[in-house]
Amino acid sequence: MIGAAAQVPPPPTPPAAAARRHRHLLDFTDWTAEEVVSLLDTAEVMAQVLARPVKRVPALQGYTVATLFFEDSTRTRLSFERAARAQSADVISFAAGGSSLRKGESIRDTLRTIEQLQADLYVVRHPSAGVPHQLARWTNGAVVNAGDGRHAHPTQALLDAYTLRAALTAAGLPPAERERPFTGRRLAVVGDVEHSRVARSNAELFTLLGGEVVLCGPAALLPRELSRLPGVHLTADLREAVTGADAVMALRIQHERLGPKRLPSLAEYVARYQVRPAHLELAAPHAFVMHPGPLNRDVEVASELADGERSLVERQVASGVPVRMAVLYSLLVGKK
Amino acid sequence: MQETENVTLKSTIMSPAEFDRALRRIAHEVIERNKGAGDVALVGIHTRGVPLAERLADLIERFEGTRPPVGKLDITLYRDDLTEISLQPVVKRTEVDFDVHGAKIVLVDDVLYTGRTARAALDAVVDMGRPAAIQFAVMVDRGHRELPIRADYVGKNVPTSRSEIVHVLLQEIDGTDGVELWERHG
Numbered sequence: 001m002i003g004a005a006a007q008v009p010p011p012p013t014p015p016a017a018a019a020r021r022h023r024h025l026l027d028f029t030d031w032t033a034e035e036v037v038s039l040l041d042t043a044e045v046m047a048q049v050l051a052r053p054v055k056r057v058p059a060l061q062g063y064t065v066a067t068l069f070f071e072d073s074t075r076t077r078l079s080f081e082r083a084a085r086a087q088s089a090d091v092i093s094f095a096a097g098g099s100s101l102r103k104g105e106s107i108r109d110t111l112r113t114i115e116q117l118q119a120d121l122y123v124v125r126h127p128s129a130g131v132p133h134q135l136a137r138w139t140n141g142a143v144v145n146a147g148d149g150r151h152a153h154p155t156q157a158l159l160d161a162y163t164l165r166a167a168l169t170a171a172g173l174p175p176a177e178r179e180r181p182f183t184g185r186r187l188a189v190v191g192d193v194e195h196s197r198v199a200r201s202n203a204e205l206f207t208l209l210g211g212e213v214v215l216c217g218p219a220a221l222l223p224r225e226l227s228r229l230p231g232v233h234l235t236a237d238l239r240e241a242v243t244g245a246d247a248v249m250a251l252r253i254q255h256e257r258l259g260p261k262r263l264p265s266l267a268e269y270v271a272r273y274q275v276r277p278a279h280l281e282l283a284a285p286h287a288f289v290m291h292p293g294p295l296n297r298d299v300e301v302a303s304e305l306a307d308g309e310r311s312l313v314e315r316q317v318a319s320g321v322p323v324r325m326a327v328l329y330s331l332l333v334g335k336k
Numbered sequence: 337m338q339e340t341e342n343v344t345l346k347s348t349i350m351s352p353a354e355f356d357r358a359l360r361r362i363a364h365e366v367i368e369r370n371k372g373a374g375d376v377a378l379v380g381i382h383t384r385g386v387p388l389a390e391r392l393a394d395l396i397e398r399f400e401g402t403r404p405p406v407g408k409l410d411i412t413l414y415r416d417d418l419t420e421i422s423l424q425p426v427v428k429r430t431e432v433d434f435d436v437h438g439a440k441i442v443l444v445d446d447v448l449y450t451g452r453t454a455r456a457a458l459d460a461v462v463d464m465g466r467p468a469a470i471q472f473a474v475m476v477d478r479g480h481r482e483l484p485i486r487a488d489y490v491g492k493n494v495p496t497s498r499s500e501i502v503h504v505l506l507q508e509i510d511g512t513d514g515v516e517l518w519e520r521h522g
Contacts, residue, residue: 016383017423038426045427049413054463057413087413329413334424 020334024143027152046322060089066119070096070126083324142331157201159323182211188241191251194221207231216241245283249290250300276302350515358491363395377439379407384446387508407432414456436465446504448474451485
């Protein structure tokens with residue numbers, strides 16, 4: 001006898017799986033909001049793993065992750081390596097300083113050599129924009145852009161979004177819409193926008209997730225083309241930028257870029273663009289302070305803000321590993 | 337017979353009443369074997385093990401007066417086939433808010449088949465602490481084990497062929513309780 005329940009088809013076995021949608025994470029141009037939000041949700045599960053007595057799962061056993069850093073960044077590299085090892089992947093670490101790149105070998109030749117090590121995924125940082133894209137065309141492996149010139153730093157933007165979504169939720173302001181968690185939210189990004197891949201990636205991601213972004217800094221360092229992105233505004237006025245903002249992100253000032261040509265002197269920069277308590281009073285009552293690190297103390301942000309209760313700086317750092325774990329999982333598991 | 341794509345319903349193996357009796361029996365067996373429910377904690381394996389574990393906890397509370405804690409376990413990150421599968425499983429939250437250390441953990445799932453899910457669940461629980469014991473409760477044991485794993489509590493043993501699908505229906509998900517056997521074609 002067949003009852004009403006017979007109308008129900010059997011559940012899929014194994015349950016809840018989907019085709020892998022991306023081979024690489026280079027920037028967010030071909031990513032949908034839903035894909036990014038799924039990644040942020042996966043990162044929450046990864047954070048649970050990191051909170052347990054045994055901070056490791058066997059998920060990526062048998063995979064090899066290679067970190068290729070052609071530009072120094074110990075923090076980002078260690079964060080990726082920890083993310084790989086916490087999922088039991090093997091890690092190969094390549095730093096340009098200790099390699100034959102110094103001896104004039106081309107990037108392509110270097111990659112060919114590294115490919116003999118048979119990595120499944122390459123984490124690439126390079127001072128020139130576009131190098132990770134180029135590597136993605138040359139290799140059969142997956143590629144994650146860990147920062148290329150001034151172009152993009154997608155995992156930094158992901159960890160910023162992850163941190164801010166969690167902070168807003170904890171402050172009693174959870175997303176109204178799952179796939180557009182920043183609808184009605186405004187992020188102010190302050191600093192040397194022109195040279196900042198962090199600013200670009202955050203502008204791209206935050207607007208993809210429904211938010212508005214105000215990019216603020218000395219006028220000569222505000223690239224006009226960014227204002228063409230829907231939801232992005234430019235201003236040289238810090239007070240205007242922070243007014244009503246849900247979060248204020250100060251960018252790291254690179255001292256070598258200070259000088260008469262584009263940036264004013266350090267003292268002038270601090271006077272006009274350092275984020276101070278008075279600025280936060282213009283922002284939303286719950287507004288958070290963010291910084292991608294490493295922080296130049298009392299340059300980009302007043303210390304009392306960076307260390308204060310509104311600061312998400314430490315949580316941004318802590319979010320790096322779970323977010324990168326989610327990125328590695330989502331690019332490696334499943335065949336496209 | 338009804339057709340849904342390339343699967344056909346073959347038979348209903350358990351009615352709602354049979355399902356309920358089996359669940360009550362398992363609750364009694366858990367209490368008997370553990371000499372009460374004092375140290376017992378239930379951990380449901382996503383997806384269908386979770387409401388089953390809640391149901392067992394309700395029954396144990398009714399019989400013993402105390403409700404054992406209930407956790408939810410997602411075993412995705414412990415699967416042994418992640419390098420081979422074609423689809424990417426969605427990773428879900430694990431919620432085990434009690435101390436696993438020293439507890440008698442009863443893992444709960446709807447169907448025991450190859451044993452690979454149970455193997456993954458064992459590893460996942462052990463990574464949370466060192467339980468006094470881990471036991472395993474399933475509504476249906478359908479055979480075809482690929483690992484040396486058995487269940488301590490079984491609602492019903494159902495001999496199946498590999499082309500068949502065992503569908504455990506739950507009030508919370510499907511609107512009714514029961515167990516159905518479906519045939520996969522092609």
